[in-house]
Structures are given as C-alpha cells and as structure tokens.
Amino acid sequence: MSHKLRVGIIGCGGIANGKHFPALSGNKNVEIVAFCDIDLEKAREAAAKYGAENAGVYADYTELLKDSSLDVVHVCTPNDSHAEISIAALEAGNHVMCEKPMAKTAAEARAMLEASRRTGKKLTIGYNNRYRTDSQHLKKVCEAGDLGEIYYARAHAIRRRAVPTWGVFLDEEKQGGGPLIDIGTHALDLTLWMMDNYKPVSVTGSVYHKLGSKENGANAWGPWDPAKFTVEDSAMGFIKMENGATIVLEASWALNTLDIDEAKCSLSGTEGGADMKGGLRINGEEHSRLFVKEVDLSAGGVAFYSGNSSRDIDVECGMWIDAILQDKDPVVLPEQALVVTEILEAMYESAKTGKTVYMNQQD
Ligand SMILES: NC(=O)c1ccc[n+]([C@@H]2O[C@H](COP(=O)([O-])OP(=O)(O)OC[C@H]3O[C@@H](n4cnc5c(N)ncnc54)[C@H](O)[C@@H]3O)[C@@H](O)[C@H]2O)c1
Helix, strand or coil: CCCCEEEEEECCCHHHHHHHHHHHHCCCCEEEEEEECCCHHHHHHHHHHHCCCCCEEECCHHHHCCCCCCCEEEECCCHHHHHHHHHHHHHCCCEEEECCCCCCCHHHHHHHHHHHHHHCCCEEECCHHHHCHHHHHHHHHHHCCCCCCEEEEEEEEECCECCCCCCCCCCHHHHCCCHHHHHHHHHHHHHHHHHCCCCEEEEEEEEECCCCCCCCCCCCCCCCCHHHCCCCCEEEEEEEECCCCEEEEEEECECCCCCCEEEEEEEEECCCEEECCCCCEEEEEECCEEEEEECCCCCCCHHHCCCCCCCHHHHHHHHHHHHHHCCCCCCCCHHHHHHHHHHHHHHHHHHHHCCCEECCCCC
C-alpha cells in the first residue's frame, strides 16, 4: 500500500481520546481522516486536534461509512452498538478495530465474526492489556512451556469503589452488564490467551446487586446515582474447560475487600506458576526448594515492537496497523473474543437461572 492508511473513528468519547487518538497520531503509517459522534461537537473537537487536513466530521456513522477512501474504522461507542457499527464498517470494506467487549451478546459477536469472514476484512477487539510488558513477557513464558500444563487460573478484575460514572456504563440496556462485561472481559481475555485454551464446557456464575443501590461518597469517579445503577456491582464465575482446567473469574466495581487488582491473572501449571498481581512473579520448585522469581520489566517493551514506545496502547496500535499492512492475523482474533463473550453471557445466564450453563462446542 503506497498511501498512509486512512482511519475513521466512530465514537469520540473517553476511550477514543484516551487511547485511539494518541496512539494513532503517533503511528507514521496512518492518518485519521474521519470523525463521528452523535454529539457533533465532540467529533469536531477531535478532528481539530487529531485530524488530517480536511478531515470529515459526522454525527451519523452511516454517513462516515460512505467515504470509500477509508481503509480502517475504529468503533469506540457504547457496547450496544458495537455489533451493528462493526458489521456495517466491515461491509463497507474497512478493517475494523472494535472496543472491548466485542458485543453485548454472543449472537452479536458471532455475527461480527461472520461479517469479517464474509468480507475478508480484518476484525480485532481492543484488549489492550495483552500488550503490556508484563503480559507480553508472561505470554512468552507460557508459550515456552515453562509453566507446563496450566490447569488452574484466576482472572482478577476487582475494584473496591471505582464505578465509571460517565457515559452509559450503569445502563444495562446500553452496556449489557456492569463490571463483568466491562473489566471482567479484560481479565478473562488475558487468562484464556495465556492458557491458549478456548474450549469452555461449563460456566457457573453469581451476579450481585449489593452496593450499587446504596448511597455512596467514596467512589473514585465521584458518587453514582443509585437510581440509575441498573447493572451488577460484582460477579464471580467458575469455568471448566474441555481439558479439565478450571478458571475462577472475579469482577467488581464496588466490593468490600482489600484484595484489589484488575486486568491480571494468576496461573498454576504442572511445572510452575505465575502471578501478575503486584508485579510479574514466577514460582515453582527447584532442587527441593520453592522459589519465587520476580521478573524485571524495567527495560521496557521496545523489544516486542520496532516502534519507540512501550505503552500498551502504542504497541496495540502498532501491531494492528502492521497486521493490516503485512496482511497478517491481528494479535486479538475475533474467534478468541467471541469465546470471551460466550463465557460472560453464560455467567449472566447462570446467575439468572441458578444453574450451570453447558456450552455447545461449535467449530
Ligand atoms: N480498552 C479499554 O480498556 C476501554 C476503556 C474504556 C472504555 N472502553 C470501551 O469503549 C467504549 C466506549 O467507552 P467510553 O468510555 O469511551 O464511553 P464514552 O461515553 O466516554 O464515549 C462514547 C462516545 O460514543 C458516542 N456515541 C454513542 N453512540 C454513538 C453512535 N451510535 N454513533 C456515534 N457515536 C456514538 C457518545 O456520544 C460518546 O461520545 C465502550 O464499549 C467501553 O467498554 C474500553
């Protein structure tokens, strides 16, 4: 491809400004040429700050997609529109990065995957935690077989009082759920990727609405309105995999606990264990002694990517754009994100019915 990749952004809110605009602006192979938000002022502001000359500004994403000169579209809207907009963008001939979670439901996520296969356009999901230096290193440890067979894992997404109070995060209809679909999704994605295990057979979940209805003042992003808190405030799950492995997933925005951390996992294998909480540590037994090895990640992540930043958001963007330019698979495959979505949906379903959900193995 001789020209810079032409990118359009749909949804110019928090994640677009916090991740997509700064990361894309730092990538020499792209230019951001189209901006869309239902709040037109947000699109205008972003275009003025990050846009190429004569960048298009739209309030309606279908208008943005009429621009046939686009190569790539990033979908940064609330969860309920991820599937609709991503599918339309793929069908309009674009490669698509859609923010996490892939979609509200597994059926929507499956339709996105099918659209990507049908159009031959790449689809990836914004699981940026995979690109952190600790994650990239742990993936190498796992791939090298240093932990042996990983048969037990814990996926951590625990906050004490950090409920996102902006946008529509508390709205069940728009988001499909609370901390489970919002941050549990990151922790589960990371865990499945480390284990390289995408075959769940059963899921049991509990979902709680305990603290969201209370008056509150200690929240990281200011008090929430209990009347608007329609999603769960915490969720716990027990997931069994086809090969017998077990994953325990914990997610909360508000929980009375001191054991906080998020977008982390702990892995236990036949040859060793790994813990991402409080710094990356590998543990095991050697010469009749237990050991804990702390991994020094201070050298940064430049070895993983030939750019000059090791910020996860820059590495994510760089590898995504490289995947398009070199016609390679993206790091986050839609097939993998679909399994995350299926498990989360099964957890919600199990919590509702009080029963274990048995997954139908497809593919
Ligand atoms: N990767 C991460 O760690 C991470 C972090 C935060 C948010 N996210 C995800 O990003 C998405 C957006 O979250 P946010 O924090 O940016 O929310 P936000 O409310 O700050 O921004 C969303 C923007 O989308 C706009 N919008 C809504 N519907 C639209 C439509 N149909 N067409 C065009 N624009 C539309 C809104 O006006 C708003 O400006 C969510 O899916 C969220 O899960 C990911």
